Structures are given as structure tokens and as C-alpha cells.
Amino acid sequence: MQQSKSLETAICEKAAELGFAACGIARADAAPLAGGRLHEWLAEGRHGDMIWMAERAHHRESPAGLWPEVRSVISLGMSYAPAADPLALAETGERGRISVYAQGADYHDVMKKALKALGRWLAQEAGCDLKVFVDTAPVMEKPLAEAAGLGWQGKHTNLVSREHGSWLFLGAIYTTLALAPTGPSGGGCGSCDACRTACPTDAFPAPYQLDARRCISYLTIELKGPIPEEFRERIGNRIYGCDDCLAVCPWNKFAAAAAANLAFAPRAELTAPELAELLALDDAGFRHVFSGSPIKRIGRDRMMRNCLIAAGNSGEPALLPSVEALLDDPDPVVREAAEWARERLTSPRGSP
Template sequence: MRVAVDKLEDRIRAKAAELGFAACGLARADAAPRAGERLHQWLAEGRHGDMIWMEERKHHRESPAGLWPEVRSIIALGLSYAPKEDPLRLADEGGVGRISVYAQGGDYHDVMKRALKALGRWLAKEAGCDLKVFVDTAPVMEKPLAEAAGLGWQGKHTNLVSRTAGSWLFLGAIYTTLDLAPDTPGSDSCGSCTACQTACPTDAFPAPYQLDARRCISYLTIEHAGPIPREFRRGIGNRIYGCDDCLAVCPWNKFAAAAQANLAFAPRAELVAPGLADLLALDDAGFRQVFAGSPIKRIGRDKMTRNALIAAGNSGDPDLLASVAALLDDPATVVRGAAVWALGRLDAARWQTERSGRIAAEADSAVLAEWG
């Protein structure tokens, strides 16, 4: 339906800015027709790894109408989380874990959803329309839609790049039954730059604009449930939750002002550079206490301990030996296996001694494989 209100589109943008959104753009619901085709190809190649829900809900994700047939327009929105400090500065700090910038503060799902709902309530009252709000937990192709709405373009790292916010935007969307005048789509401005491609420690980009999630550190440390494949462990370094490398090296970040970032994403001191020894000592209750209110809480204690053990094995820090060895008896097999690997990296002689006394009693095949 067409609403006879002068410049409703401009008022939507103004209200979005008032609510703290750093970017707002409008697109027709059918403005990203190739997104579904690319999704199907990506899934067919198995590049989604363990993210089975991508396959199960592909018919909803491939187009906005597949999720909600009544949708006519998309309001694409972005919240800035531009960091004040260089996310790569802790790369050589072996005793600490590196957490991706987006997860160092409040849970962006909650912050984004509150802001989207506030804008949605205002729009429903102003225009009398039906609408739905979506954060990235819903089967929505936020990045192609954001590009179609003029927020930026999908860069060679496959994330959205903005001329004003660089690679630091959380994306959300409002689907509406309104016929809104669309904005000019974003245009690719990556040029010949390959910074994000060469920065990836695990070669997760088989080609520009393509991502193999199975090789991505963010996937491996967050989504992947089992042992991290050996070929990627050294490349992970001290990253214990996510990876910022391909985002952090983007030249367009120079236009992203950290002062404009939403205050809800200000980093919590205990999540900026947590000590690996402290992380390795966490039980389930301790994990939930430390990461309360953070998106990190979703991965659970066992995955986090696994990740911290990989970082410990890469640290070369003998002071972590006791913390690592204590986890050789952990009830979680994914933790025990990672502890075996970390111990071997830190002290080969101790590894041999522990192996001779433990291998006969170990029943799990994955842990036995770590003992060789």
C-alpha cells in the first residue's frame, strides 16, 4: 500500500538516526535477486560446515518474500561498533586470549532488537502498516539487502563495507508492507585491494567475495562443535572467540569514527584481554558468570575452554602447563583432546609421560587420536 505522507522515507531516516542507527537505507523486497542463487551455490559446495540451519531454512533465507510473502519494502539498518583501539594489537601477547571486537561489550542481538522494535513501533503508528523486525538470528540475507538499500557493498571479505563506518556495522532489517521509494544501491569500491584476503590466517577466502566458513576462525571458534582441525590450530594463534583480521585491515575503516559507535558496545574490561589461565580454570557456573550479558555465553564453557587450550598451546608459555594438564581429566572430550594437543605443544617430554599413563584408560576415539 502507498501511504500519502510527504517524505515518509526522510522521516524514517531521521527517526533511525535519533534511535542511534549509524546507517539507514530503503530497498524493494525483490532488490537482491541473485542472493538466493549465491546462497544455493554456497550450500551445495558445503562451505557452511556445521551450520545445518542454513540448509534447513534456505527457502526462507533466499528472498524476503520466502520468509514473509506480504513484504513490499525493506528498511536496512546499521549500528556502528567501530573500536577505539587496534583489534590486532594483542596478536603477540601469548598469555591472553583475543575476543572479537563485536563480542567485547553488550550482546548486539539485544541492543539491535530493542532499537529495531522502537523504530517499528514508531513506523506502525505513523503509517499504519504491518511490519516485522529481524536481527541476524533470523533467516535473512542482511548483507545483500543492506547493499541493495545503499548502506554499502559486500566487500571481498563478504562482509558489508560502508563509506562512513568501514567494516564495523551490525546489520538489522525491518520488513514492511509499505511501498517505499528505494535508495540507490551501494557500489563496489574495493578496487584492486586484497588486504582482507591476505590477512586471513587460515586462507578462508578461496577467491575474492567468497568465504569457506569451514576455514574461518570465527566459524571454528564459535559455530564448530567438535575438535578444531589440526591444520588450523596454529593459525588461530590466541584468538579464542571470533577473528577481526579481515575486517581490521580494511582501508575504509579510516572513515569509521569510534566515537560514533553505540555506547552499548563499549568493551568490558574483563573481555578485552582475558588471561588464558583464568579462562582455563572456569567451570560451567564460572563461565556463565563471566560472560553474562555477552554473545559469548551462547557457545558454552566447553567450546570456550577448547579455544583457550588452542591459544595456550600456541602461546609457548610454560606458566600455563599446570592449567593445561589439569584439563587432561576433563569430562568433556572436546576439552580433553584440546588439552592433549596443548600439552604436546608446551612440553613434549611431559606429553610423552602423560601419554604412557593415560592412553590405555582413554575410551574416546577423538582423544585417542590426539594422543597419537
């Protein structure tokens, strides 16, 4: 027992050395309700165009569904707690708002490198088989992290930590080792409903439920076609993601920016980008500006669509030339968004 305990302690100590702010262990079957909730969510169509969620649901519903040999899950979190107020640019129409998580280095790359390093160390120490995952794999990171004691899923469905608030990137290591679980952390949201109240598009039909089709993060990142007009005005100047439901969580008062991994420090050009400059980017320019950023994954056309929606909401006539320059863009979604933005800027009191 002492040896097993020592190994678990060593795992979390090694994780801390590699830049993880949170570490916990759960049995592979520690989140038995997650699969059923996933299938209910999919059946209601709340995943929108994220077809990959449904295509690999059988892998995602439980760790054993993905890898039958798994016995334990090591859940890990890296802090990206911001030093500045994520909502500070809400009324700055000529600038775009980028979600805090995307203002620094691509977390996929940073997390995967650290997870692989921890995995190599563990394999050498314990002679086990293992697999490492960030969020591109069919893994239910949040229920597993809750079972491992990293926090709990809040009413906004994201993980909330006592120490790190809402600002944790999550990763997991599946292993054949039978490790002793750390157990849940306790805590909860109580009567607080701040996250749901703050959502601009009413994306939470009930506490602990998310309709991704109404979520600004989904609309600006995952959705490939035109953004539905009913949401455009409420998107405001958000051009990549949305932090509102996370930023208002009271537990964030315990989240120290000093605990954030330095790799996620915001790049100056991404903290308050000017819409006019972004709207002028061609494909090569887009790739240059967003090199090393998770934003690069959505491509230039989707970013132009988002920036045009923000321009249309800006009330800034000075952005009209930048908008009109995209009326003949090769991409039809960009052209439609440019027409919408022009109409908004030339007839701000008319129908959007």
C-alpha cells in the same frame, strides 16, 4: 510523492534517534541474485556444520520467501567501530583475543530492542504490518543492506561502508509499505586484496567467496567438535572470532569510534583476558564472566576448547598447570584439546 519522501526521511531520522548509524530502504526484490549464490554456497558445503543455513534456505533466499506480503525492506546498521587496534594482542601469548563485536553488550539484544522500538513507531505512523529481524532469522542482511545503500559486500563477503568501514551490525525491518528505495551507495574494493591476504587460514577461495569451514570465526564459534589440527597453530591466541580481514580494510580509516553505539563499548575484562583465568572457569564461572555477552551462547566447553588451543600456541610454560587441570575434564573435546596443548607446551618444536 512528497508524503512518501517525508515518511522515508522520518524513518531514518527516527532510526538515528534510536542509535542506528546507517539507514536505507530497498524493494523486497532488490537482491535477485542472492538466492542463487546462497544455493551455490550450500551445494559446495561451505557452510560446514551450520545446518540451519540449509534447513531454512527457502526462507533465506528472498524476503518474500520468508514473508510473502513484504514490499519494502528497511536496512539498518549500528556502528561498533573500535577505538583500539583489533590486532594489538597478536603477539601476546598469555592473553586471549576476542573479536571486537563481542567485547561489549550482546548485539542481538541491543539491536532487537531498537528495531522493535522503530517498528512500533512506524506502525503507529503509517498503519502498516511489519516484521523485525537481527541475524538469528533467515534473512540475507548483507545483500539487502547493499541494495539499500548502506555499503557493498567486500571481497571478505562482509559489508563495507564508506562512513563506517567494516564495523556495522546489521538488522532489517520487513514492511508491507511500498517505500521509495534509497538506491545503492556506490564504492567498491577495486584492486585491493588486503582482507584475503590477511586471513590466517585462507578462508577466501576467491574474491567475494568465503569457505566458512576454514574461517576462524566459524571454527571458534560455530563448530561444536574438535578444531581440525591443520588450523590450530594458525588460530594463534584467538579464542572467540577473528577480526583480521575486517581490521585491515582501508575503508576503516573513515570509521570513527565516536560513532559507535555506547552499548558496544568494550568491557575491561574482555579486552585482553588472561588465558590462565579463563581456563580455571567452571560452568557457573563462565556464565558469570560472560553474562550479557554474545560469547555466553557458545557455552563453557567450547570456550575451554578455544582457550586450550590458544594456550598450546602461546609458548608459555607457565600455562601448563592450567592446561593439565583440564586433562580429566568431563567433556571429551576439552580433554583432547588439553592433551594437544600439553604436548605443544612440553615439546614446542614437535609436531602439533
